[in-house]
Amino acid sequence: MPVSDSVDRPPIESDDAHSTAGDGLPINELFYSLQGEGILAGVPSVFVRTSGCNLRCWFCDSYHTSWEPTHTWRSLEEIIADVKRYDADHVVLTGGEPLLHQESVTLLEALDDRGYHTTVETNGTIYRDAPIDLASISPKLASSTPTPERVPEGSDSSGWGDRHERDRIDIEALAQLVESYPFQLKFVVADDEDMPEITELLTTLRAAASVTIPDDRILLMPEGATRERLAETRTRVADLALAHGFRYTPRLHVDLWNDAPET
Numbered sequence: 001m002p003v004s005d006s007v008d009r010p011p012i013e014s015d016d017a018h019s020t021a022g023d024g025l026p027i028n029e030l031f032y033s034l035q036g037e038g039i040l041a042g043v044p045s046v047f048v049r050t051s052g053c054n055l056r057c058w059f060c061d062s063y064h065t066s067w068e069p070t071h072t073w074r075s076l077e078e079i080i081a082d083v084k085r086y087d088a089d090h091v092v093l094t095g096g097e098p099l100l101h102q103e104s105v106t107l108l109e110a111l112d113d114r115g116y117h118t119t120v121e122t123n124g125t126i127y128r129d130a131p132i133d134l135a136s137i138s139p140k141l142a143s144s145t146p147t148p149e150r151v152p153e154g155s156d157s158s159g160w161g162d163r164h165e166r167d168r169i170d171i172e173a174l175a176q177l178v179e180s181y182p183f184q185l186k187f188v189v190a191d192d193e194d195m196p197e198i199t200e201l202l203t204t205l206r207a208a209a210s211v212t213i214p215d216d217r218i219l220l221m222p223e224g225a226t227r228e229r230l231a232e233t234r235t236r237v238a239d240l241a242l243a244h245g246f247r248y249t250p251r252l253h254v255d256l257w258n259d260a261p262e263t
Helices: 076-084 103-113 160-167 171-180 192-208 227-244 252-257
Strands: 025-034 044-050 072-074 090-094 117-122 134-137 183-189 218-222
Touching: 025 076, 025 103, 025 252, 044 076, 072 076, 076 103, 090 103, 103 117, 134 171, 171 183, 171 192, 183 192, 183 227, 192 218, 192 227, 218 227, 227 252
Parallel strands: 044 090, 090 117, 117 134, 134 183, 183 218
Antiparallel strands: 025 044, 025 072
């Protein structure tokens, strides 16, 4: 299902309860591809991308779910039927921020009942109790905060800089996620200036969580939504992974298909 050109309900951003109610979800796209990132990179998967996000990373590679949110409203039955069209055992629920939506829990329960392996791509600011086989948690660093000069072309950062900076890290939610699910912590990195913040955050999270957070579950991913940008960042991020004993993750979908939609 391609990126929606029309919105049949108001754009979803966030609310104080971190939830949207109703039968169904705002779906930006649903497609079959290779998992491009993380410990399951290369695995054929169905991607279910919800619309709406509580943050506004300036480099967001799915701006059509945050800065310029679009979606069609799909019932859970329709989503499951679309997933079943593909010969895949893995489903990736992504966004935007899919855990904004209470109905994401119901979808994950339905997928679990049908035997699918589920990965949830989340920014780590919201915890929900759901059957999740891999929580792919990407805490947002200070370098993600938008400024008037640093936003997607044509977008308006008014009010989002302070809001994003305030909400981008939630230690309580992060601790609940790593305690509850198999996890990977995936950090988008541009250069070595990001590393002190990552190590400080890990120290804080390790003190707050009741489970071990091993270094091989810490993934450094080069910032870049195009091949050209990745060419600028990938080598230095790989070097940082080696220096710190963390894992490096590629962005296979960008290497293979550049910034094409539905990849």
